[in-house]
Amino acid sequence: MSEPHSIVFxxxxxxxxxxxxxxxxxxxxLRVELFGSVQQFLQQKRPExxxxxxxxxxxxxxxxxxxxxxxxxANIHIPxxxxxxxxxxxxxxxxxxxxxxxxxxxxxxxQDLLDAIQFALERDHVxxxxxxxxxxxxxxxxxxxxxxxxxxxxxxSGRPNKQIAAEIGTSETTAKVHRGQLMRKMGADxxxxxxxxxxxxGIPTTKS
Amino acid sequence: xxxxxxxxxQQLLLxxxxxxxxxxxxxxxxxxxxxxxxxxxWTAFGGYLCFGALALYLAPAWTxxxxxxxxxxxxxxxxxxxxxxxxxxTLRGPxxxxxxxxxxxxxxxxxxxxxxxxAALAYRDRPMVSFALRTLPRTxxxxxSLFFCxxxxxxKWHRTGSVAAVITGGFCSLYAFDQMFYSSVYLSQLVSxxxxxxxxxLLSQPLFAIDLVAECGISVGIVxxxxxxxxxxxxxxxxxxxRAEAVAESxxxxxxxxxxxxxMEEALRESEDRYRDLVEHSQDLLCTHDLAGKLxxxxxxxxxxxGYEVAELLxxxxxxxxxxxxxxxxxxxxxxxxxxxxxxxxxxxxTRTGERRIWDYDNTLRVEGVPFPIVRGMAHDITERAQxxxxxxxxxxRFRQLAENIHEVFYLRDVPSHRLLYVSxxxxxxxxxxxxSLYAAPESYLDAIHPEDREAAERSFASHVPFVHEYRIIxxxxxVRWILDRxxxxxxxxxxxxxxxxxxxxxxxxxRAEQALQESQATLARVTRIAAMGELTASIAHEINQPLAAVxxxxxxxxxxxxxxxxxxxxxxxxxxxxxxxxxRASDVIxxxxxxxxxxxxxxxxxxxxxxxxxxxxxxxSELLxxxxxVQTELAADLPVVLGDRVQLQQVILxxxxxxxxxxxxxxxxxxxxxxxxxxxPEHVLIQVQDSGSGLDPEDAECIFEPFFTTKPQGIGMGLxxxxxxxxxxxxRLWATPxxxxxxxxxxxxxxxxxxxxxxx
Numbered sequence: 023m024s025e026p027h028s029i030v031f032x033x034x035x036x037x038x039x040x041x042x043x044x045x046x047x048x049x050x051x052l053r054v055e056l057f058g059s060v061q062q063f064l065q066q067k068r069p070e071x072x073x074x075x076x077x078x079x080x081x082x083x084x085x086x087x088x089x090x091x092x093x094x095x096a097n098i099h100i101p102x103x104x105x106x107x108x109x110x111x112x113x114x115x116x117x118x119x120x121x122x123x124x125x126x127x128x129x130x131x132x133q134d135l136l137d138a139i140q141f142a143l144e145r146d147h148v149x150x151x152x153x154x155x156x157x158x159x160x161x162x163x164x165x166x167x168x169x170x171x172x173x174x175x176x177x178x179s180g181r182p183n184k185q186i187a188a189e190i191g192t193s194e195t196t197a198k199v200h201r202g203q204l205m206r207k208m209g210a211d212x213x214x215x216x217x218x219x220x221x222x223x224g225i226p227t228t229k230s
Numbered sequence: 231x232x233x234x235x236x237x238x239x240q241q242l243l244l245x246x247x248x249x250x251x252x253x254x255x256x257x258x259x260x261x262x263x264x265x266x267x268x269x270x271x272w273t274a275f276g277g278y279l280c281f282g283a284l285a286l287y288l289a290p291a292w293t294x295x296x297x298x299x300x301x302x303x304x305x306x307x308x309x310x311x312x313x314x315x316x317x318x319x320t321l322r323g324p325x326x327x328x329x330x331x332x333x334x335x336x337x338x339x340x341x342x343x344x345x346x347x348x349a350a351l352a353y354r355d356r357p358m359v360s361f362a363l364r365t366l367p368r369t370x371x372x373x374x375s376l377f378f379c380x381x382x383x384x385x386k387w388h389r390t391g392s393v394a395a396v397i398t399g400g401f402c403s404l405y406a407f408d409q410m411f412y413s414s415v416y417l418s419q420l421v422s423x424x425x426x427x428x429x430x431x432l433l434s435q436p437l438f439a440i441d442l443v444a445e446c447g448i449s450v451g452i453v454x455x456x457x458x459x460x461x462x463x464x465x466x467x468x469x470x471x472x473r474a475e476a477v478a479e480s481x482x483x484x485x486x487x488x489x490x491x492x493x494m495e496e497a498l499r500e501s502e503d504r505y506r507d508l509v510e511h512s513q514d515l516l517c518t519h520d521l522a523g524k525l526x527x528x529x530x531x532x533x534x535x536x537g538y539e540v541a542e543l544l545x546x547x548x549x550x551x552x553x554x555x556x557x558x559x560x561x562x563x564x565x566x567x568x569x570x571x572x573x574x575x576x577x578x579x580x581t582r583t584g585e586r587r588i589w590d591y592d593n594t595l596r597v598e599g600v601p602f603p604i605v606r607g608m609a610h611d612i613t614e615r616a617q618x619x620x621x622x623x624x625x626x627x628r629f630r631q632l633a634e635n636i637h638e639v640f641y642l643r644d645v646p647s648h649r650l651l652y653v654s655x656x657x658x659x660x661x662x663x664x665x666x667s668l669y670a671a672p673e674s675y676l677d678a679i680h681p682e683d684r685e686a687a688e689r690s691f692a693s694h695v696p697f698v699h700e701y702r703i704i705x706x707x708x709x710v711r712w713i714l715d716r717x718x719x720x721x722x723x724x725x726x727x728x729x730x731x732x733x734x735x736x737x738x739x740x741x742r743a744e745q746a747l748q749e750s751q752a753t754l755a756r757v758t759r760i761a762a763m764g765e766l767t768a769s770i771a772h773e774i775n776q777p778l779a780a781v782x783x784x785x786x787x788x789x790x791x792x793x794x795x796x797x798x799x800x801x802x803x804x805x806x807x808x809x810x811x812x813x814x815r816a817s818d819v820i821x822x823x824x825x826x827x828x829x830x831x832x833x834x835x836x837x838x839x840x841x842x843x844x845x846x847x848x849x850x851x852s853e854l855l856x857x858x859x860x861v862q863t864e865l866a867a868d869l870p871v872v873l874g875d876r877v878q879l880q881q882v883i884l885x886x887x888x889x890x891x892x893x894x895x896x897x898x899x900x901x902x903x904x905x906x907x908x909x910x911x912p913e914h915v916l917i918q919v920q921d922s923g924s925g926l927d928p929e930d931a932e933c934i935f936e937p938f939f940t941t942k943p944q945g946i947g948m949g950l951x952x953x954x955x956x957x958x959x960x961x962x963r964l965w966a967t968p969x970x971x972x973x974x975x976x977x978x979x980x981x982x983x984x985x986x987x988x989x990x991x
Contacts, residue, residue, distance in 0.1 A: 036776050036780070038776070038777065038780040038808060038811065038812050038815065039776065039779055039780045039783065041780075041784075041808055042779075042780045042781075042782075042783035042784040042787060042805070042808060042812075043783055045783075045784060045787035045788075045791075045801060045804065045805045045808075046783050046784075046786055046787035046790065048787075048801075049787050049790035049791050049794070049798075049801070050790065080772070105779075107771065107772040107775040107776055107779070128775045128776065128778065128779030129775060129778045129779040129781070129782035129783070130779065130782070130783075131782075131786075132782070132783065132786030132787070132790070135783075
């Protein structure tokens with residue numbers, strides 16, 4: 023049901039909880055890595071596989087909620103499942119708003135946690151695929167000449183060839199050549215495909 | 231020659247007569263210049279004739295003697311001419327300016343006579359020519375001179391109508407014509423060398439006659455002139471005499487009048503001196519001015535006040551010294567003076583140094599006896615008085631504003647008569663009754679007080695000591711207000727209380743607020759307690775939840791390991807082992823919390839129970855006052871020292887005092903007395919708090935010390951329970967008994983510090 027190489031990271035300062043969680047998560051065949059503190063987690067090199075984080079809210083040093091924000095600031099998009107000894111509503115609202123997958127109050131039902139982990143890993147997997155695609159597209163976009171990029175921007179914003187030629191100051195034929203070239207380089211089968219790609223890498227697709 | 235001599239003699243005689251006549255006249259009328267100068271003129275003529283005759287008789291031939299005589303005669307002859315003319319001219323006016331002409335004439339005469347003498351000497355061989363030469367200039371000049379004299383006399387006649395003048399003038403003319411005739415004869419002699427008229431004719435009788443007639447006429451004229459002068463003098467003299475007589479008569483009257491006038495003047499002078507002195511030394515302004523606002527006179531004192539000299543003040547316009555904002559008023563004042571003729575009022579002036587002074591004036595207009603209307607001005611400087619009045623008004627105004635705008639009611643009573651001297655306006659608002667009704671019936675003050683509070687208030691008012699008293703009043707509309715009355719007696723110099731001053735404040739709102747505050751404080755205390763419990767619970771929950779969560783997770787895991795085909799028994803065992811460990815851990819947590827919540831023994835120090843009682847009473851003073859509770863203490867002077875926790879001990883006393891206040895809060899009709907006693911014994915110290923409240927139900931006597939037992943709506947029922955545990959922790963005892971009459975007695979014991987009494991752990 024899940025990727026065999028997925029990893030669940032657990033950060034909790036309570037060793038007994040850590041041990042219990044490791045046993046529980048391993049029992050469903052997932053890889054588990056345990057950390058006593060945020061610092062330990064940050065020091066560890068994380069493999070590029072779908073992963074999620076089971077995070078205790080009350081942690082020594084940096085608290086769980088603060089750490090969540092730190093990760094977001096550092097552009098680390100790992101899905102987080104919060105567990106807490108005594109959760110209150112404002113705290114859970116804050117956590118969910120900041121993008122947490124689940125907020126579980128101890129003692130929690132084992133199935134709730136495992137479902138949340140499953141959901142988080144799926145989400146991370148999708149996110150990783152998307153990121154990979156965007157990276158490929160960016161690579162392709164980088165291979166374009168400056169003139170082709172210019173034409174690309176005009177094409178995706180819906181300009182006909184004639185207008186593109188007029189705007190970049192060349193003949194229509196030349197514009198068509200550029201267009202064909204960039205379609206090929208970007209690996210786009212159609213204009214709609216190209217527009218979708220442009221949206222993904224953040225090129226404006228409406229007339230400006 | 232004989233004829234010539236005879237003529238000369240006759241003429242000489244006549245001339246001498248004339249000379250004598252004129253000199254005698256001049257001697258009579260010394261002041262008449264005319265006679266003097268003509269006397270001199272004719273004297274000169276006489277000299278001429280005299281020396282001519284002498285020359286004729288003594289020296290017919292040209293010798294030195296003849297020369298000298300002829301020269302002298304010529305000088306005399308020529309001198310006559312200017313003297314005649316000058317003498318005549320004196321009749322025309324003052325001689326002073328003409329004397330320069332006389333001097334010139336004399337000099338001319340001298341020069342002419344020397345020159346003519348020289349000519350005559352040159353022609354001495356021809357006697358006729360020589361004679362003509364030395365005579366012709368004289369006759370010509372004499373003709374001119376006589377015509378001038380004649381003209382002068384005729385003018386005098388024309389001016390005064392004097393007959394003598396016309397006669398003299400006429401004969402002068404005649405003499406002049408005569409001389410003119412002589413001149414023509416001598417001239418023809420010189421020109422033709424043949425005489426036109428024979429010398430015979432020249433010397434004929436008629437010519438002499440004319441000469442004589444003329445000279446006689448002149449003489450008569452002069453005499454007549456003199457007569458006329460005399461007559462005029464006579465008339466003047468008569469007139470003078472008559473006047474002198476009249477003067478003498480009037481002198482007598484005048485003398486009397488002068489005496490009278492002197493007397494009056496003296497009186498007037500004295501009176502004037504008095505008035506002037508009065509005016510000069512008056513500190514008030516006394517002035518006169520015209521209707522245009524120009525000062526005509528002013529006394530010095532106010533001028534000094536204004537910083538001007540009187541003269542300076544008179545030079546400037548009154549309007550300039552009037553304060554600018556009063557100038558319009560000043561114009562109106564002038565207009566009123568003009569129309570009404572009198573005005574009084576006040577005017578502000580500005581002194582030279584810029585100081586403002588206020589003058590009270592009362593002025594009237596004088597119309598009669600003066601060329602133009604004059605204002606009699608009197609003004610009194612009232613600056614200081616006005617200032618004082620203004621300050622007094624301002625002070626009164628300030629006090630009034632203060633008294634009437636402050637919400638507290640101020641009052642001042644006369645003690646012996648119970649009369650109300652003053653009550654501020656706020657009374658109407660607070661009491662809802664008019665101040666006037668209170669002035670009319672000062673006793674109504676007590677009537678308004680709530681019947682329950684009246685007796686106590688009356689006692690306070692009668693006490694003659696400063697008091698602070700709270701009571702309720704009932705307004706006419708039936709509503710009740712709380713009043714805080716603070717009064718203090720005012721003593722006279724003898725130290726007797728003669729007035730009572732006080733401030734009555736409406737504290738209804740404050741009371742309400744206090745009540746609300748107490749309620750909210752109680753609420754807050756409950757909420758805080760709940761919050762603290764919540765906090766504690768959360769803390770305990772976290773501590774327990776950790777191992778619990780581990781137990782659940784490990785249990786779930788072991789179930790899962792067992793469910794796997796084939797079951798992983800090792801993993802399941804490990805998980806279950808951890809379950810046991812975690813469950814034990816949870817048990818430890820609970821044990822730890824219990825240990826934590828165990829009461830720690832209080833820190834002990836040596837305490838003086840009396841001191842703690844006093845401190846608590848100080849703390850609760852406002853509560854006692856609010857509750858209308860009178861506190862009495864009977865504290866043993868040599869109370870033994872006890873060992874205890876200060877704060878806890880105070881807490882116990884405070885609880886008992888507050889309980890007492892609360893127990894008496896509903897009491898009416900008897901005093902709310904709280905009695906606190908401390909008694910020492912060999913074993914311990916006993917502290918009693920006795921109230922006069924609703925008392926104690928014997929059934930409740932022990933219940934009241936149970937936790938959460940309360941008879942009060944706001945109470946939580948912990949006070950006495952806590953107090954008892956505190957006292958017991960100190961090794962003492964706390965119990966309650968009903969009071970002897972009413973109320974309850976709460977008492978507790980504390981072991982003496984020096985006793986060997988065992989304290990409870």
